[in-house]
Amino acid sequence: MRLAQLPEEFKNAQPILTKLESAGYEAYFVGGSVRDTILGKPIHDVDIATSAYPQEVKALFKRTVDTGIEHGTVMVLDHGNGYETTTFRTESGYQDYRRPDEVTFVRQLADDLKRRDFTINALALKQDGTVVDLFHGLDDLAAKIIRAVGDPEARFGEDALRMMRAVRFASQLNFTIEPQTQKAIKDHAPLLSKIAVERIHEEFVKMMIGPAAQRGLSLMIQTKLADYCPGFIGHTIDLSTIATLPHLQMTDEVEVWTLVALHLGLSYQDTVEFLQVWKTANHIIKAVVMALHLTYAQQYHRVKPRLLFDLDPGTIRAGTNVARYSGYGPEDPNQWLEVYDKLPIRNTRELAITGKDLIQGLGMTPGPAIGQTLDQLVDTVLAGEVKNDHAALVAQVIEQQKSANASE
Numbered sequence: 001m002r003l004a005q006l007p008e009e010f011k012n013a014q015p016i017l018t019k020l021e022s023a024g025y026e027a028y029f030v031g032g033s034v035r036d037t038i039l040g041k042p043i044h045d046v047d048i049a050t051s052a053y054p055q056e057v058k059a060l061f062k063r064t065v066d067t068g069i070e071h072g073t074v075m076v077l078d079h080g081n082g083y084e085t086t087t088f089r090t091e092s093g094y095q096d097y098r099r100p101d102e103v104t105f106v107r108q109l110a111d112d113l114k115r116r117d118f119t120i121n122a123l124a125l126k127q128d129g130t131v132v133d134l135f136h137g138l139d140d141l142a143a144k145i146i147r148a149v150g151d152p153e154a155r156f157g158e159d160a161l162r163m164m165r166a167v168r169f170a171s172q173l174n175f176t177i178e179p180q181t182q183k184a185i186k187d188h189a190p191l192l193s194k195i196a197v198e199r200i201h202e203e204f205v206k207m208m209i210g211p212a213a214q215r216g217l218s219l220m221i222q223t224k225l226a227d228y229c230p231g232f233i234g235h236t237i238d239l240s241t242i243a244t245l246p247h248l249q250m251t252d253e254v255e256v257w258t259l260v261a262l263h264l265g266l267s268y269q270d271t272v273e274f275l276q277v278w279k280t281a282n283h284i285i286k287a288v289v290m291a292l293h294l295t296y297a298q299q300y301h302r303v304k305p306r307l308l309f310d311l312d313p314g315t316i317r318a319g320t321n322v323a324r325y326s327g328y329g330p331e332d333p334n335q336w337l338e339v340y341d342k343l344p345i346r347n348t349r350e351l352a353i354t355g356k357d358l359i360q361g362l363g364m365t366p367g368p369a370i371g372q373t374l375d376q377l378v379d380t381v382l383a384g385e386v387k388n389d390h391a392a393l394v395a396q397v398i399e400q401q402k403s404a405n406a407s408e
């Protein structure tokens with residue numbers, strides 16, 4: 001097969017291949033960008049595989065960065081773009097999990113391709129548009145099949161993360177997993193426990209955001225991969241519920257974890273601990289807990305202005321979407337955002353009175369009472385009992401002080 005037209009990203013990278021070839025080396029575009037081009041999808045990173053050894057690549061190009069030289073990868077910089085240029089390699093393993101002393105560089109493309117994970121990822125593209133397809137990857141792309149290259153057991157033995165990659169691609173591309181490949185995943189699922197949680201995390205989130213997340217999650221359950229993920233053991237029924245939700249179309253990590261926490265029935269504290277085990281970034285954990293508040297409030301029809309005030313547009317969107325996917329959110333996805341936009345104030349700084357006013361103007365003693373008073377004022381303004389107006393708020397505080405004195 002020969003592609004008539006190369007996407008812009010490849011055209012920009014052609015001079016790199018030309019330079020390598022003129023110096024007597026072989027060079028090809030490889031990996032996900034070739035797959036995605038044939039699928040007509042937008043491409044991300046253009047990766048290059050070459051017979052040139054890393055030092056030879058460095059000698060040819062003016063600007064390079066040693067992004068993974070021990071694994072044979074040099075980033076070539078050109079017109080503001082970076083191209084990961086990797087020497088053909090053999091031996092078991094792949095990329096970051098392979099010890100440098102296990103890597104053997106070779107001059108043959110075929111040796112490199114036969115150790116890649118799936119046939120659809122083992123395509124190479126020459127700069128004239130010719131696709132090198134040694135493992136019927138094009139047929140599998142057309143038939144929408146994820147099939148390990150050669151012996152699936154060997155491929156998963158080299159890198160157990162590839163099992164998660166299989167379910168991730170099943171969701172992202174809406175492909176099926178070829179039966180022998182799927183059987184090998186089931187047989188090797190326990191190997192997943194040896195993989196760094198961060199790497200599983202990345203694949204799981206990508207899988208859940210994919211258009212066929214239900215398919216990906218069902219595969220994780222069927223193959224028992226889910227049992228080797230943090231915190232999922234004993235939750236097969238909850239995960240199956242997620243896998244049968246009809247309108248799942250998640251857009252970010254916060255939605256993914258909010259949905260998971262909701263269906264696993266986790267408390268806020270348990271959610272934090274669960275996400276820590278998954279090595280989730282702290283700002284994501286915080287956002288998930290906030291979104292979860294809104295999701296639970298919708299479940300019990302208790303969405304109050306004060307709750308929306310405590311959130312922000314991102315977590316309101318996530319919390320609303322997760323409730324909608326789960327069958328009880330508002331019909332209009334923007335409903336709570338519109339309520340939020342109409343709030344008289346959206347954070348304490350917008351209150352027309354400050355702590356300083358309370359101390360200097362109203363003689364209050366500095367201390368926790370200042371924060372409490374401001375908080376009460378937020379509540380009264382949000383409830384529409386007082387306007388967010390300096391004089392009105394001062395009058396409200398004086399009133400409160402009077403009634404407090406009277407009750408002493």
Ligand SMILES: Nc1ccn([C@@H]2O[C@H](COP(=O)(O)OP(=O)(O)OP(=O)(O)O)[C@@H](O)[C@H]2O)c(=O)n1
Binds near residue numbers: 044122
């Ligand atoms: N465990 C892995 C990881 C990657 N690869 C190979 O390295 C290529 C690039 O990997 P990566 O950038 O991680 O994924 P992509 O397939 O490019 O997919 P995406 O960019 O969509 O994540 C893959 O296509 C595949 O050929 C592999 O064989 N085994």
